[in-house]
Amino acid sequence: MDLKFTEEQEMLRETTQALCRDASGVDVVRQMENDPIGVPGTLWRRMREAGLMGILVPEEHGGLGLDLLSCVVIYEGFGRALAPGAALWQCGDERAGDREGHEAQKKALLAALGGGETIIVPAWLEPDGGYGHEGVQLLAKRSGDGYRLRGVKRHVFHAKAAQRLLVLARTGEGRRGRSLPRGGGCQRAHVRAAEVHGLRHRYRVGFEEVAVPASARVGAAGSGWGTWEAAMYRGIILLAAWAAGGRTGRWRSQCGIRRTASSLASRSGAFQALAHYMSDASAWMRGEGAGL
């Protein structure tokens, strides 16, 4: 079995790392922590120029159409630099749109996502709802040619930066997911900041009889949860890559502190043990635990 990365994948890794080094330093990450929008302009522009917004979008829809392993390489680079922005959540939307959207919808949705012109973020979790389909209780009532949404979504990242939300809703008889435009028929969606873990770009979104046209629904009626779950099964691979990159970044940061920080007139690394489960995992995987 050949476990080596291809030349193209190594090139993607270098591109991502160079991009993050230039446009996503620690100063940018810290700045975005307190930013209500949370999407750094320079990084976003550079990602668009490098074509990294459409890595999962098929080539016929204007994306790069990369395989999952190549995407893993890119997301690991983002995780290492803790690259801020909505790109992390786009992967699920891209998969959902590619899997279930009808042809015209697929063309519009994927082209917008791949080009980076449109930010679509998922609105999935609900208060006390859990991660399964039972947790989706936001109601979508049939009303004329569309639906009216009523309920609350929480932990919606970058909701203020997004032009559209991918909302998981329940019709009563089935489980659905649909793309909902912010603005237009969506004036009654209240976006409220919900700062948790110090991040200012995480929001709680309330829906009060928000009108959505039936054409905005992603996929066939009743297929929403299946679409979302399939997208998640692929998305968590990229999230894991992002976390693995973060683990490497943390391990480096930790070692740097131990070498440089001093306390009681000696290097803290000389007498102080540092521990974090992700760094420990990194050390264990590298077989360097004894050397720490």
Added chain:
Amino acid sequence: MTVARTSGVWRRWRSCSAARRFGTSRTWRSRFTGIGFTLDYDIQLYYRRAKQLQLNWWDSRYLEQLIAADVLDRDLPRTIPDPFTV
């Protein structure tokens, strides 16, 4: 000392008397420093992102449920001996 306000440490810190705060601060600074969650160091950025991913995108318990369902609820023959019948 700057402590992430969402941490339990911050809550305990606020409930301490001034004398104890001073003593604790000195102890932390000089011996333990708490660099995993103080905002002065960059490591807290990684810690909070790790926690954020864990809480928002299928936590450990839900993933274990998925794995258990995949392994135990299938009708296929067992790949390991059943420990309750051996």
